[in-house]
Amino acid sequence: MTVLDVRAWTVVCRFDRLLPERGVAALVGGEQVAIFRTHDGALFALANRDPFSDAYVLSRGIVGSRGAVPTVASPMHKQVFSLVTGECLDEPGVAVPVYEVRVRDGDVEVAVP
Structure with missing residues (x-):
């Protein structure tokens, strides 16, 4: 039996267009998504709704951390x-x-179920 990957990936932007922090x-797929790039280049995607x-403002939040956990504070x-x-x-x-x-190939992609 073969398991199929049913996620639909959507290109959002070029990675180099995202500013750190x-x-x-x-x-994406009818959902508002907040995408974050941290100072170390890691990417995260959350629902944009506070x-x-x-x-729908989380993308405008303040990126930081609590200990080793990267965070965003709602504006x-x-x-x-x-x-x-x-x-x-x-x-x-x-x-x-x-x-x-x-x-993927320099493009940031997000999968929303």
Whole structure:
């Protein structure tokens, strides 16, 4: 039996267009996605919707870290979310969806189920 890869990858932008420690928003498969490039070149993709304000603003948040965990702080009420897991580090039990992101031939691609 063969397992098929059913993810649909969408090209968002060129990797070199993403500024380190900044986010950008993109519409991928009908979902608003916030994409972040950290200072070390790692990429992360989260839902752009802030669950506390219902505003689509996480891509405008402040990128940082708590310990070794890369984070983004919402520009609305300043709750901090892990870029790795999407979990809110200030409010247990709250999280935003995390999406797969990769670089292929210099293009940043995101997969939304």
